[in-house]
Amino acid sequence: MTVPTMCRFTIDRPVYPDQSFHFGSAEAAELSPLASRLFAVEGVAAVLITDNRITVTKYGPATWPEVGQQVGAAIREHIASGEAAVSPEIRESIPPVDVLRDRIQGVLDREINPSVASHGGVVRLLDVKGNMVYVQMGGGCQGCGMADVTLKQGVEVAIRSEVPEVGEIMDTTDHASGNNPYYAPSKK
């Protein structure tokens, strides 16, 4: 079996300031000159463009040293071209921040918080910048040994399912300060 892997490339300038967009296929990347260049590299299976970071998922036998060189060359070629990383059409497809915020809050109110409340938890929407989402976990979720699972497997999936335009979802919780975690880590 070939194992997919991700590699993050950090660039010395933002290519998609304060926004984030995930391209799961070459077809989906047609409106992104940067992502299209990256999908031309053999083995690239997905591209996430966020501010000055590009996360590339590789799937195939080629090694990262080989693929990485080609990805680096594609990024440099894109920057030299002066083109936008993501076309205006994609930018315009992302709703205004207020609309995103309302829709995400709706998912939290309807789907997520009634569920996590059963473990004494709560997930709060702190901010939306561009299409990047900042959440905070409280109550039984704060410091819980399974908080990451709840966030990545539950909260993120539910938000992306109803609001697919969101970019990265970041947990800003100070888990070390949680004083009533539902599951306190303790086992090897």
Place this chain on the structure above:
Amino acid sequence: MPRLLLLLPTRTYRTPALLAAAARCGVELTVASEESSSVARLNPSGFLTLPFSSPDDCVAPVLAFHQQFHVDAVIGIDDTVVEAAAVVAQALGLPHNELASVSAARDKKRSRELLTAENVACPESEWRAWDEHDCDRSPGFGFPAVVKPLSLSASRGVIRVDDPAALAAAVSRVGLIVAAEEGVDLADGFLVESFVSGPEVAVEGLLRDGQLEVLAVFDKPDPLEGPYFEETIYLTPSRLGQQDQAAVGETCAAACRALGLTEGAVHVEMRVTESGPVVIEVNPRAIGGLCSDVLRFGTGLSLEDVLLHHALGDRAPLPDRVDTAAGVLMLPVQSGGVLVRVDGVEAAGAVAGVERVAITVHPGQELTAWPEGGAYPGFVFARGQSTEDVEQALHTAGEELTLVYETS
């Protein structure tokens, strides 16, 4: 994308590291735990609930899930899930350890029998039943000795004794610990075994098709002489000479063969004596707690990255461990009690060489000292030019940290 089934007990320390590694792999992830997630209904392919304590009962739900969401790999790297991982992987036709081998490794009596039968050096031991009227009799091999329950981990309930009176007291005390533990069968009895002196090391290894690859050898520079065996510092690379390290690796491989372990992570505890390495225990799992954070491989891969790649069938040559001296201090519980706060975290983090101080307990939590306890309140990680620098940094940081408990 392949789907990885991650067997994750709800109280593990390892969730963030494993999820981060899974995200880096870009796999579809299903998390199986012993209790249902509060958000399971939001992502039916993302969650499973499995009775880890009854491994055979995990098979039917996994096969039913597999019909709907094809599972390509299974991994379970904590003590409480390794048996379930073995039977589930077998049922799915994936590379796996035999259940009997994993169970034997977790059972200290069976493990001693198998090691002895294959001439792998391990402590002399005598098995005792709790209801024997003279179960605290002196062992034939004399003192010092160690009283050891069969299936507790993290050195819980392990006590060194130097004379018959101490043995009698230790047997009573360990009996109470075992009796209070959920899911432990009192018919398992306990071991009285010879105390092996000499520096202790821990080996982190990966078994691939029966071949052991040593990923790291850790020194434990603070003497573990008892009476209790709470861990303190792990340092790598080991300061042992090349010959001793080679002997440690060979003995580990022999121990794995004796137990029949063939796949996945192993964490082996050994003492290095004048007559060679002696196996204290072989755990069919990765290093515990947050300690895996010490290790970096290749261009910065974590131990969890390496283990996930293995579970996903990657058999490319393993990357070398990053050649920096590194170590971890497991914070002592000190007196134990109801925690009010931990003082000195900022000062400990500011010690030169210290990379991170992770406090894993919360105010109000009741902490119990060894041998009754088995959870560390936190971990300090350091890196440096030499293991001596790292050891010094960890000691200095440890001295800065104080656990403040409620006074009665």
